[in-house]
Amino acid sequence: xxxxxxxxxxxxxxxxxxxxxxxxxxxxxxxxxxxxxxxxxxxxxxxxxxxxxxxxxxxxxxxxxxxxxxxxxxxxxxxxxxxxxxxxxxxxxxxxxxxxxxxxxxxxxxxxxxxxxxxxxxxxxxxxxxxxxxxxxxxxxxxxxxxxxxxxxxxxxxxxxxxxxxxxxxxxxxxxxxxxxxxxxxxxxxxxxxxxxxxxxxxxxxxxxxxxxxxxxxxxxxxxxxxxxx
Amino acid sequence: xxxxxxxxxxxxxxxxxxxxxxxxxxxxxxxxxxxxxxxxxxxxxxxxxxxxxxxxxxxxxxxxxxxxxxxxxxxxxxxxxxxxxxxxxxxxxxxxxxxxxxxxxxxxxxxxxxxxxxxxxxxxxxxxxxxxxxxxxxxxxxxxxxxxxxxxxxxxxxxxxxxxxxxxxxxxxxxxxxxxxxxxxxxxxxxxxxxxxxxxxxxxxxxxxxxxxxxxxxxxxxxxxxxxxxxxxxxxxxxxxxxxxxxxxxxxxxxxxxxxxxxxxxxxxxxxxxxxxxxxxxxxxxxxxxxxxxxxxxxxxxxxxxxxxxxxxxxxxxxxxxxxxxxxxxxxxxxxxxxxxxxxxxxxxxxxxxxxxxxxxxxxxxxxxxxxxxxxxxxxxxxxxxxxxxxxxxxxxxxxxxxxxxxxxxxxxxxxxxxxxxxxxxxxxxxxxxxxxxxxxxxxxxxxxxxxxxxxxxxxxxxxxxxxxxxxxxxxxxxxxxxxxxxxxxxxxxxxxxxxxxxxxxxxxxxxxxxxxxxxxxxxxxxxxxxxxxxxxxxxxxxxxxxxxxxxxxxxxxxxxxxxxxxxxxxxxxxxxxxxxxxxxxxxxxxxxxxxxxxxxxxxxxxxxxxxxxxxxxxxxxxxxxxxxxxxxxxxxxxxxxxxxxxxxxxxxxxxxxxxxxxxxxxxxxxxxxxxxxxxxxxxxxxxxxxxxxxxxxxxxxxxxxxxxxxxxxxxxxxxxxxxxxxxxxxxxxxxxxxxxxxxxxxxx
Numbered sequence: 001x002x003x004x005x006x007x008x009x010x011x012x013x014x015x016x017x018x019x020x021x022x023x024x025x026x027x028x029x030x031x032x033x034x035x036x037x038x039x040x041x042x043x044x045x046x047x048x049x050x051x052x053x054x055x056x057x058x059x060x061x062x063x064x065x066x067x068x069x070x071x072x073x074x075x076x077x078x079x080x081x082x083x084x085x086x087x088x089x090x091x092x093x094x095x096x097x098x099x100x101x102x103x104x105x106x107x108x109x110x111x112x113x114x115x116x117x118x119x120x121x122x123x124x125x126x127x128x129x130x131x132x133x134x135x136x137x138x139x140x141x142x143x144x145x146x147x148x149x150x151x152x153x154x155x156x157x158x159x160x161x162x163x164x165x166x167x168x169x170x171x172x173x174x175x176x177x178x179x180x181x182x183x184x185x186x187x188x189x190x191x192x193x194x195x196x197x198x199x200x201x202x203x204x205x206x207x208x209x210x211x212x213x214x215x216x217x218x219x220x221x222x223x224x225x226x227x228x229x230x
Numbered sequence: 231x232x233x234x235x236x237x238x239x240x241x242x243x244x245x246x247x248x249x250x251x252x253x254x255x256x257x258x259x260x261x262x263x264x265x266x267x268x269x270x271x272x273x274x275x276x277x278x279x280x281x282x283x284x285x286x287x288x289x290x291x292x293x294x295x296x297x298x299x300x301x302x303x304x305x306x307x308x309x310x311x312x313x314x315x316x317x318x319x320x321x322x323x324x325x326x327x328x329x330x331x332x333x334x335x336x337x338x339x340x341x342x343x344x345x346x347x348x349x350x351x352x353x354x355x356x357x358x359x360x361x362x363x364x365x366x367x368x369x370x371x372x373x374x375x376x377x378x379x380x381x382x383x384x385x386x387x388x389x390x391x392x393x394x395x396x397x398x399x400x401x402x403x404x405x406x407x408x409x410x411x412x413x414x415x416x417x418x419x420x421x422x423x424x425x426x427x428x429x430x431x432x433x434x435x436x437x438x439x440x441x442x443x444x445x446x447x448x449x450x451x452x453x454x455x456x457x458x459x460x461x462x463x464x465x466x467x468x469x470x471x472x473x474x475x476x477x478x479x480x481x482x483x484x485x486x487x488x489x490x491x492x493x494x495x496x497x498x499x500x501x502x503x504x505x506x507x508x509x510x511x512x513x514x515x516x517x518x519x520x521x522x523x524x525x526x527x528x529x530x531x532x533x534x535x536x537x538x539x540x541x542x543x544x545x546x547x548x549x550x551x552x553x554x555x556x557x558x559x560x561x562x563x564x565x566x567x568x569x570x571x572x573x574x575x576x577x578x579x580x581x582x583x584x585x586x587x588x589x590x591x592x593x594x595x596x597x598x599x600x601x602x603x604x605x606x607x608x609x610x611x612x613x614x615x616x617x618x619x620x621x622x623x624x625x626x627x628x629x630x631x632x633x634x635x636x637x638x639x640x641x642x643x644x645x646x647x648x649x650x651x652x653x654x655x656x657x658x659x660x661x662x663x664x665x666x667x668x669x670x671x672x673x674x675x676x677x678x679x680x681x682x683x684x685x686x687x688x689x690x691x692x693x694x695x696x697x698x699x700x701x702x703x704x705x706x707x708x709x710x711x712x713x714x715x716x717x718x719x720x721x722x723x724x725x726x727x728x729x730x731x732x733x734x735x736x737x738x739x740x741x742x743x744x745x746x747x748x749x750x751x752x753x754x755x756x757x758x759x760x761x762x763x764x765x766x767x768x769x770x771x772x773x774x775x776x777x778x779x780x781x782x783x784x785x786x787x788x789x790x791x792x793x794x795x796x797x798x799x800x801x802x803x804x805x806x807x808x809x810x811x812x813x814x815x816x817x818x819x820x821x822x823x824x825x826x827x828x829x830x831x832x833x834x835x836x837x838x839x840x841x842x843x844x845x846x847x848x849x850x851x852x853x854x855x856x857x858x859x860x861x862x863x864x865x866x867x868x869x870x871x872x873x874x875x876x877x878x879x880x881x882x883x884x885x886x887x888x889x890x891x892x893x894x895x896x897x898x899x900x901x902x903x904x905x906x907x908x909x910x911x912x913x914x915x916x917x918x919x920x921x922x923x924x925x926x927x928x929x930x931x932x933x934x935x936x937x938x939x940x941x942x943x944x945x946x947x948x949x950x951x952x953x954x955x956x957x958x959x960x961x962x963x964x965x966x967x968x969x970x971x972x973x974x975x976x977x978x979x
């Protein structure tokens with residue numbers, strides 16, 4: 001059965017474009033232009049993934065409200081914010097409300113589809129038992145590539161898909177510097193330099209939650225980032 | 231500049247509003263002039279008051295003058311009833327007349343002049359050559375020159391007696407020797423020539439009596455009647471006259487004789503002869519006694535005029551404090567007088583200390599009425615001033631004349647006394663201006679009091695108002711100064727708080743509103759790039775998602791090239807938009823970025839290494855300080871700043887030339903210089919290149935830049951409390967960007 005995706009987006013041209021592309025990929029897509037319309041439908045039947053814009057028509061924060069409502073009835077359905085708003089504040093708010101990822105509209109359709117695919121893959125993988133060959137271990141770091149899970153000193157670090165890909169990229173070969181350009185390419189993200197910096201910052205914070213002493217992600221000024229080799 | 235969005239410019243080029251010059255032209259009066267004009271008002275009060283007081287004085291003078299004229303006319307009319315006395319005094323005054331000053335006390339007969347009133351002038355003087363015996367001998371006696379005063383006589387009278395005071399100059403006083411009595415002397419001449427004496431002759435209409443006054447020693451004198459009917463001295467008989475009393479006292483240059491003679495003894499005329507014994511003897515010796523008759527020649531006779539009693543009585547009815555009445559005959563001789571000119575009502579109330587102080591100040595400033603002035607006319611026997619002369623000519627006249635010591639002004643009004651149309655005398659009324667002066671002073675004092683009060687009130691109000699206003703203006707000034715930073719950014723949105731309701735508060739509110747609006751506009755401008763990028767993202771997303779969809783479809787080859795171009799365009803647009811939002815995001819980041827003590831030498835050196843390894847085509851020559859250089863800052867932000875500076879240097883550098891990096895410290899500042907060879911900056915752009923949306927990359931290819939790179943450098947530098955500037959290299963071969971950052975006081979461990 002095809003996965004269902006709901007797109008809540010007030011700009012019809014965009015939602016049509018997304019919907020067309022995702023339909024071609026074999027997903028079943030439904031589009032909603034406003035929060036009440038979306039809520040009316042989603043309240044009863046939840047899709048497998050929701051793409052959510054923040055500003056919905058007159059409701060500047062309609063997306064946030066909708067996310068909160070959905071999380072109130074279901075805590076697992078993946079929600080991706082897809083918005084023109086790129087401030088750190090919005091990003092943090094979105095992720096705090098329980099979204100699985102926060103993407104800006106800069107993202108290209110192939111990148112978006114890769115991201116969606118990754119999320120579905122992760123969900124599938126979580127249902128399967130761990131496959132040993134997919135595990136990468138560097139000291140205290142444990143990466144489960146198929147399930148997109150990262151453990152530090154045995155504790156799960158709660159990362160979004162984007163963050164996972166970034167950590168995966170730099171931690172694959174410890175001691176090697178990854179420039180920002182490489183990071184962007186490998187992490188399938190399209191963000192500016194500052195977004196990389198803030199992503200790195202957030203990754204460090206998330207590791208610090210499990211281990212206050214964490215300092216493995218190192219900035220090499222003028223070049224990029226690397227995972228410290230032990 | 232590359233982008234259509236221009237930074238806000240000041241409106242230098244806005245045409246100046248023309249002030250209306252012709253219609254309704256109003257001269258420009260500065261605040262200072264206005265305040266000055268306001269200050270003049272309290273000064274006007276005393277000026278107006280002064281002129282008022284002067285007018286008042288004139289009015290009072292006129293009033294006083296007419297009042298006094300009325301008094302004099304009234305007195306003259308009353309005096310007209312006693313016309314006979316005027317005429318009589320006129321007739322009796324044949325020959326020379328002397329005036330017996332009226333006195334109201336009896337002088338003590340002691341030979342001293344002390345108790346005699348000071349105003350009494352000599353009735354007549356006997357000159358040296360007037361001594362009968364000496365004059366004809368033409369001799370100068372006692373070392374006196376001819377016409378020099380030998381004796382002064384003073385005459386006063388009360389109702390019953392005449393008082394005579396005779397001051398005689400004599401270097402050799404010879405007293406009567408009682409031992410050589412009248413009877414033993416062979417010759418009267420010899421006898422009489424042996425002692426000094428004075429002969430008082432009382433001349434009636436038909437008869438004349440001579441009284442010889444002499445003494446044996448200083449003290450009471452003898453007075454004898456000299457019977458001298460035949461005119462020779464040979465058979466001279468003397469009888470005592472006990473009614474004449476006198477006292478003889480020696481003085482420093484002669485002797486004084488004070489006499490008291492009943493009025494009845496001197497009916498009308500009086501003459502006095504002085505006999506100086508030593509001079510007489512000398513004269514006798516030298517002229518062989520030729521002048522025996524001469525000594526019998528009568529001395530000059532004076533008619534005595536004394537105040538007329540009926541007139542005096544009549545004039546006494548006019549007695550009034552502060553006034554002086556004279557009644558004079560046509561000769562100017564005073565016939566009656568009543569003098570109360572100095573008895574004024576100069577009040578002396580009880581006063582508080584404040585009033586006393588005030589009064590004493592006024593006393594210092596203002597001329598005070600005084601009764602203690604020199605009165606030249608007091609007790610005069612003869613009046614011949616201008617007003618009396620006019621009155622005697624038949625014209626009523628008033629005059630103001632100051633006293634000799636200038637302490638008071640006397641108003642005199644003279645009015646002729648007429649009988650049958652002809653002037654027989656005059657009445658003069660005199661008064662001091664004291665009353666006017668005291669009224670005037672009172673008005674002046676009141677005026678000064680009011681002026682000072684008004685002045686103080688005005689001054690207090692003015693001071694209060696000006697300090698109030700200036701404090702407000704200063705506050706407003708501070709407020710406006712603090713509102714806008716040097717580079718024109720609004721830094722305070724605090725409203726101007728003031729409860730007063732006036733123009734300045736309105737102005738302040740206007741300022742406040744203006745600053746609000748400007749700050750809104752500024753923040754609008756500042757956020758514009760961010761908002762613009764946000765707004766543009768949605769349509770861009772439509773374009774790029776559509777392009778992405780096209781790329782998934784089967785499209786003809788000839789269309790693909792257009793699709794590729796459109797994708798490139800969309801990509802460039804994305805880059806520009808992300809650059810635009812970068813500055814906005816950075817500003818937000820800076821607000822909350824944590825700072826630490828960082829070693830920028832280490833940072834810079836590792837940065838150069840990293841950069842070098844990334845861009846192998848570029849040579850970086852670094853010349854860093856040997857010591858560590860610590861500043862307070864944020865490593866990530868510092869690196870971001872370096873990214874932008876290096877990126878700029880690399881973009882502009884001439885191929886195969888090195889990029890030079892220097893770091894040193896100077897005067898508490900870390901100085902970082904990053905230079906590259908290549909295109910120089912135009913001098914007029916040097917200060918502008920750090921402004922947002924200013925780019926010099928006109929001719930560079932692949933220009934996705936919006937001129938925000940160096941703006942970010944400036945923002946980060948400012949975050950580190952430093953400043954950044956660009957200069958062309960001295961040889962014009964390139965550009966150097968300098969960053970000055972304050973060193974940290976504490977070095978990191």
